[in-house]
Every structure is written in structure tokens, then in C-alpha cells.
Amino acid sequence: MSERPIRVLIAKPGLDGHDRGAKVVAQALRDAGMEVIYTGLRQTPEQIVEAAIQEDVQVVGLSCLSGAHMYLFPAVVEGLRARGAGDIIVLGGGIIPDEDIPLLKEAGVVEIFGPGTPTAEIIRFIREEVQKRAGKGESHHG
């Protein structure tokens, strides 16, 4: 595994304009030494997939507070898989009802971080998850 910093895309899919959480998480990840790209508002799943591949990220963090997550989050996962980038870790945050979480995980979202989650927990999770995958598929990242 290379020593390059973890690269993360923080994205706002859909029409939702609440970006406080997305920006706070982005800044916290950056302060933790990760390379973070923030998409800005109103991204389609296709645009997010494209950005994730162009930017060669290991992690995509999706934030949605408008209730459209059941459509938007799986669309990003599917888009990544279709482009052969299914190894990118997709995480979600926002107002996500409990009963939706298992469905999102089934669809391939690795973890959901709800309101009140400390950024330190997200940082720890990303590091562990990236490490785990690097261990499994070292040939991928050289």
C-alpha cells in the first residue's frame, strides 16, 4: 500500500441545499490529513460518479437532508459499480430514518452517519475501512 493520503469526495446529491454538515465533515477530514474534494450543491448521481473516478478517490461521502436518499444513494453506488469503481467506499449522512439504513446498506452504502455523529468517529471509520480494503486487495493500490 502506498503512503499517499486518503482521498475523499464529499458530495451533495439532489436538490438539497443543507451543506453545513457536508462542509464540516469535509473540513474535519482535511484537518485529519485526508485530501478532500467537495462537489458543491445539486449534483446528479452521474456527476458524482464521474467526479469520484476523475479524482481517483477511495471514499465518497454523500449528504442528503431532503429525504431523497433512497433514490440518490443507491444510484451513486450503482453508477460506480457500472464504471468498474465498485471498490470505492460509499458513506452517507443526513436525515436518514432508521428503517432505511439496512436497505441502504443492502444497496451497497457501507455506513450511515446520522445527526450528532462526532467527526472523529467518521475519521476513524474511514481510516479503518480503507486499511481493511488495502489489506485485502493490495494489488489494486500497489
Added chain:
Amino acid sequence: MFEREKMAELQKQYRAYEDELAAQVKKRPEVKEKFELDSGIPVKALYTPLDLEGFDYQEKLGFPGHYPFTRGVQLNMYRGRLWTMRQYAGYGTAEETNRRFRYLLEQGQTGLSVAFDLPTQIGYDSDHPLAQGEVGKVGVAIDSLEDMETLFEGIPLDKVSTSMTINAPAAILLAMYIAVAEKQGVPPEKLNGTIQNDILKEYVARGTYIFPPAPSMRLITDIFAYCSKHVPNWNTISISGYHIREAGSTAVQEVAFTLANGIAYVQAAIDAGLNVDDFAPRLSFFFNAHLNFFEEIAKFRAARRLWARIMRERFGAKNPRSWMLRFHTQTAGCSLTAQQPLVNIIRTAFEALAAVLGGTQSLHTNSYDEALALPSEQSVLIALRTQQVIGYEIGVTDTVDPLGGSYYVEKLTDEIEEKALAYIKKIDELGGAPEAIEFMQKEIQESAYRYQMEVESGKKVVIGVNRYQIKEERPKGLLKVDPAVRERQVAKLRDLKARRDNSKVERVLGELRKAAATRENLMPYFLEAVKAYATLGEICNVLRDVFGEYRQQVVL
């Protein structure tokens, strides 16, 4: 205010008190090392007349209903009439939201407040590809005048005041409201209500923009001009600090950025040839009520005094109504926690009390389950009852501005005013609010991050989140929007387009397109278009063609 000799004596005694206290703190430290507001204002252990030296009652406070309105905009405030209890509501289809409106009115709510879904707020019909997953979610889906007719069915529009949280396409939704009223036989001059219509804070903090700043400001001034002649009791804008605060700003930034945006609207209208006293009395404001009780109360008072001075001194307004900052308040959504959600009832009650002690004209209290879902009928009822308890049971409405004269509150009011003024000056130097969007975003973002880090370090206590956590079950009975809403809306649209006079729609949209390219007031064209049942998306698409679309600068 206080005699000189007595002040000197007091000064001596105060020093002695300080020494005594310092000695005690050495032995028994205080609960916090530093007492400070999020705005960066230090909080002293004690406030005395010494903090208000040279305080001129007439200049700083005056009388309620009179310049500079620090104590309130009416002579007797809530002794005359309580604030309007106005719960923001809307989800799913117009039918469902109409039912929620009627429920709220039956429970004693005194005004309506419409939440629109995001496609409506951004001018897309429900069948637009970008509307997927969003239809009916954060508000009601409105595609055409037909939906608006359903939304207000059985609600006489001459008897109720309606606030609509609509910004980029505000002119079109207002046109629909006027058209519905006309069908009910209510003339526009009898309509009461508010459109948010505040595009600058959309660029800064809320995100439902469509067009670039220049044509957006033109739509706003068109509304000012049209309403001053035809809809005289309508609040043509609700200049909003609420979302700026929700995005993470401090109280000072909330006041400063909101009033800076207000200055930009007034200037734009004057530049468009309007007389300030013709439109300024119908400007209204919208603030957040956050958790720090006294800071919030002082914030409302400072905002009123600042705006009065801006309008009289900067813009030369002559009509006292132009000087008045009238405002709606919503309790802080961002202060609600998903953990132990019933505790949110208590937070909301304190925030609502601050809004009332700060002299609000109308109030929305959040429901305790809003960090989890849209409010259920039960949770919204408790939120409304919270306002009713404040209004009817605890006596705070019996006298005007009961905290006026508190050494602490007056000092804080002065400090917030001073710090907000410094920001406004900075924004002026940047060329005004439309030029300072990224500056404001950056300031807000820094405050938001600081807040989060303080929560994570435990410096800021959030009950249930970083202190007194428990293992708990999520509450049951959360509201879930039926995902079939989109299909129903799409079917309605298809049906409407088959039934309406499509050649007429084409004609009115063609006329709108031509007028949009000129400087003509567009309100009459919107009215024609909505009455012909052109859809919101069709009308906005014409404007997109002519005006172009706003592209956000990503600030991080």
C-alpha cells in the same frame, strides 16, 4: 442615566467586588474557564450601571412603536394582540397538506406557512429528471395553479394570512395565490401574507437559487413595485437570517448578513426607480431563535435598532413604518438532537420564549422529532401548545419588553449592534451583499466548524449528544412521505396538459419571454401564465432561457 458621584462610588465598590470574587475563584474555580458567547462576546460575572455609562435612554431605547423601536414595533405589543402562531407545514400532495393546514387552524393556529418541496422551490415540475426522489419530501409539490387551488380549498384567503417559503420563483407562486384568491372572490388588496423572496441568502446559505443575481434582483423589485400598487398588505420579502444561522453562523453574523442583504434589496429597488417609502413598509424579516437565551433577546433588539437607523439615516426613509423591523422567528432546527428527542421540546420552549421576549411578530416552534423526520401530527401539536403556554399562561406578554433596562441585556444589545455594524461596513467595502456571497459563506463555515469542534471537545454541552447519553429506542410514529407522490403528481400533470388550452399556454409563455428580455414588470405576465395553467416548470424554463442559471462558487 446615573449621577456622576454615585457612579464613582459604585466604581469603587465594583472593584472591591471584583477582587473579592477573584480571591474566591482562586480557591473555588468556576464551572467554566472562560464565559463567552459564540459571537465572541465575553460574558462578565455581573453587569451594573457601570456597563451602561453614558447610556441615553431616549437615544438607545425610546418608546415601543417609536424610533428606534428597540423595545418593539407596537405601542403595547402583546397586550394588543399576541404574535401570529404560524407553523411551517407541507408535505406530499396539495390534498395532504390542505388537511394538515385545516388541522392546524382547528387547533388554534392563527396563520399558515407553506413548505414547498425542493422541485417547486427550484422551479422544476414533478416530472423533471432532477425531481426524482424529491417530490413532496420537504414540502408540498406544486406544479400548477390547480395544485394551488387544492392547497387552499376551504380556507378563505381573506380570513387567513399565509406565509410562503418560496424564493427564486416567488413571483410565480404569488401570482398563483392571487389567482386562487380571485377564484374565491377575494380581491388582491384584501390579501395578507408573506413571500420569502430572499434570493441573496439562497446564494449564501440555503441553496434554492435558479437565476443569476441581476435578473433575480429584478424579479424582486418587480414584486415590490407590483404589490405596492395592487397587493398593499402583502409582505413582499422576508429577509432571512434563519438559514444563515442554521448554516452555522453566530448571532452577530446572522444580524449582520441579514441586514446587509436587506440593504442590497433596498438599494436595488431605489436603483430601479422606486421611492423608498413606497415599498419599505412591506419589507419583513425572519430570524432564528437559538439556545443562548439573553444573546438571542439582545440580538432581536439590536436588529430592530440597527434597521431603524439604516432606513432613516442611510436611505432617508420618512415614513416610520419604513423604519420598523418586523420579523418572524423560528426556533433553531440545528439545536435539535436526534438523541433523546423529547428534550427538544424543552429547548424549543426556551428558544420560543426568547423570541417572545425579543418582540417577534410571528413564531414557528419546531417539533421534537425534526432531527429524525418531518413532524408528526402529535409533535406539531406540542410545538403549537408550547407557544400557547407562553402566550396565555406565564405572564410574559403583560408588559412590553420586560428585559429592557437589564444591565446585561442592554450591554449585550449594544455589543451585538456594534459587532454587526463592523461586518456591515466590511460588506459595504466589498461592494455590498451580492459581491460578498463567498465572504459570508466563509465566515459562516468557520463558525460552523468551531461550533462542531466545541461540541466534540465537550466545551459546548449538548445534552444527550456529548453528555448524559443513554441507550434508547428511536421514537415510533414518525411521518413518512408516500413515495408514490411523484407518480400522482406526474399523472396530474399529464392530465392537465391534455385538458388545458395549449395554444393559449404557448401564447402567454411567448409574451412572457418577450417581456423578460425588456425591463417591463413581469408580474402581470406571470398572472396571465398561471391563469392559463402554464406549469411552474414551463414558466421557469422560459426565464432560464432568458436569464441563464446561477452557478455556485464552491467555497471550502
